[in-house]
Amino acid sequence: MQTAEGVAVLVEEAAAATRYLCAGAHLDEEFARKVVEEIEDEHHRAYAPTFGINIMLVHQHARQALQRVADRDTGLVVCLLVSLALQPALTLVMWVLMVFISGPPAGLDPRPARLRHPVSGQQGGGQVRVVVGAVVRLLIALAAMAIVAEFAPILPWPLVWIHGLVPDLIIGYPLLVLIPWIITWQERSSAWHIVSKRLTSRGFATGYPNGVPEGPITDGNITVYSGYSPFIGSGVELDSWSTTTRLNATRDLVGDIPPQREPWTVPVTAGELVEGLVAQLSELGQETTDSADGIAGLTVTEKLFVDGTVVRQNAVRLSGLTKAVLPDENSTPEYWIPEEIVRRYRGYHRGPIRHCLRSQVAAWGADLVLSVFLQVTVSGGTLYLESTTFLLPPVKEAYRVADSVVDAPAPEVSYLPADRAGGDDSVLGAQSVAAGFLALVSSPVRLYRALRAPARRRKRNSELLQAIKSDLTFDYGARLSLRDLASGPNYRNYFQRVDVARISRQIHLRTLDFVATTLVERDIDVSELLERRTAVYNSGVLMTGGAMHGTIVAGQGNTVIEQVPTDERAKKKK
Structure with missing residues (x-):
């Protein structure tokens, strides 16, 4: 006979996979895009079985994550446009150099105890290294901007509006380095707050005291598949x-065998x-x-x-x-x-x-x-x-970061500092330097894709309806499993x-x-x-x-x- 505590454990286990995928939408931008595309673009095709995961709840978090990224990119594009209008040559050169200055992207976990050494891979003791790395990148960006500003006057008039090293640095450094850093810092702090507060085991249970609402049941007694394998979503x-x-x-x-047989x-x-x-x-x-x-x-x-x-x-x-x-x-x-x-x-x-x-x-x-x-x-x-x-297989280890967070009460909305969300503010700020450089470089393309998405979906829906009308072999089968996409490669x-x-x-x-x-x-x-x-x-x-x-x-x-x-x-x- 199961006790009330045992039933509570089973309910929590059933909601764990949904919670991990919701966290994955905030931690992995590409996964969030896949979720939104699968839910919003495939109006006429079957969804792959999700085995109890509420894909609509995952979709809500993916939408929230992409909207937050779009707001960040909007601010970064504004910085780029203003800088481009005032200092075209400096902006274009620094935009390219940002790729080399940024280095590899950092993960979204500002707790010093969870940082890994780049060579040994051991956790802990990386706070100083991360902060020093961020300071070095800021100084390299300053030096690179000074060098570009020194040689910019040799370019023709349309590319150079303002002359002088000091004016170039006063205008260019805040627009291309400091403000993008702060915008990215705020976006990452908001994402970490959601993961470390609302998507922990306790936070998720608090948000859904009656249990996770049931989503659409995509695992029935028939599966319409696309391609070679009919067992889509099964791993x-x-x-x-x-x-x-x-x-x-x-x-x-x-x-002897009988001569006559029935x-x-x-x-x-x-x-x-x-x-x-x-x-x-x-x-x-x-x-x-x-x-x-x-x-x-x-x-x-x-x-x-x-x-x-x-x-x-x-x-x-x-x-x-x-x-x-x-x-x-x-x-x-x-x-x-x-x-x-x-x-x-x-x-x-x-x-x-x-x-x-x-x-x-x-x-x-x-x-x-x-x-x-x-x-x-x-x-x-x-x-x-x-x-x-x-x-x-089990969900990716990176999507489980909320399980390692020590639960503590927190306000509904939090941006800065990050230590209120279970992390170290200096680490999150340091990680945001490199992330800000990368985001600044890719922000025009990201923002264009986000603004174009509604029109693209309307066009795609129209094309699919036309294909259904004119082609009896239109493929209604499921093509992508979100649960499979979030799976890791190993047993845990x-x-x-x-x-x-x-x-x-x-x-x-x-x-x-x-x-x-x-x-x-x-x-x-x-x-x-x-x-x-x-x-x-x-x-x-x-x-x-x-x-x-x-x-x-x-x-x-x-x-x-x-x-x-x-x-x-x-x-x-x-």
Whole structure:
């Protein structure tokens, strides 16, 4: 029996992934742009499954982050234009030099204890280094501006309005260095306040005392996909296996075969196996005293996967699937369709519409999402099983910075100083020097893109509507998964890897046990299935995509084959 505290922990774990993606929108400008483009530009295509993440809430934070960046860029462009009007030559030369003076971009975490040494990578003790680096950059900018101002008078009149070193520095240094620094400092302070106060575990719970509101459900019983892989949003492929079993009756090899036999019929159908597997795997997901080997949080769903280019084809339309998944051709496809339509496609093995039985577990606070997709097909007296396992890895470490912040009460709005938001004001100000130089250089392009975005979206929407009207193969499929985009490359804990291996094996073994038992009851030879079961029992999980690769081997005598990238092999040979 779960206590109130236990329920509270589960609610917090379910909201953690949403909170991390909201923080990512403030910490990673490119991710924020991807979120806004996916939500606002794809009015007619399906969204990839998000597995409980409220993408609308993430979109709100992404919008807020981009608006803050646009306000910063507006101020920087004003500084550039004023400086360009007064000192054209000095402004153009310094604009180019800023790229070399700025250095690598700094992260958004002003706490000295979290700073990393550029060589050793160790945390802590970097406050002095960051402040000294900022002072050096300010002095280099001053020296560069003085040199440019000294040689500027040799240029023709349209490029030089003001003559003299002192007037050039009095006008140019504040407009191109000091004011952009302060504007960037304010923008970064505002972003850090949101991350360190509103997006901590306590701050998020305070902002949503009744729990995170549910967003649109994009993970239903049908997925309209685009491109090669139908399992969009499920992460990287861990492993896959398949087995083929001839549905022949079991008979002794010794003795005579009866001269007359009954006409042979298929002893089991794909629908019967799928229905039984749903019951068996659902039972596995019930953690009760009667099911000691249960898997907490296991959900079993019958899903259809439909290629987005065939949704309006005649064959699909005549089957009734088009009307169910696309009631409005100018709108987004549906994510839930009647169950009888899904069951109708059990065992279907022709074309780009396929039925799969998905067993899914969200573990470690929805940080890991393990999905096992099973296709069951009976054709020509042969049973064909194919299982593919996908893992959605943990969210990037950089998006989790709020978890390391010591919670403390704070006002609703805070700009400066940063120490009110859990950081060191001098560090944040020092980091803003280099960030201000980079922002100043790119601000015209960023601001132009932001101002042009509404018109671009209207034009794109018009083009998509025209494509829908003139092309029956218009692709309604999902193309991008925001949760997948925010995923990191590695496990965060050794036991995450162990849990993934254990859960996937439990699902595979329960699947093979049920199928074998069903076939034995109908006098079918199951030797091939038993061999596959033995292989699954003794094998590890090998990730075939992404950066997380390795095996976990069970069983005596098994071996581990290390995967070595091609470039590393070449190094070893040398």
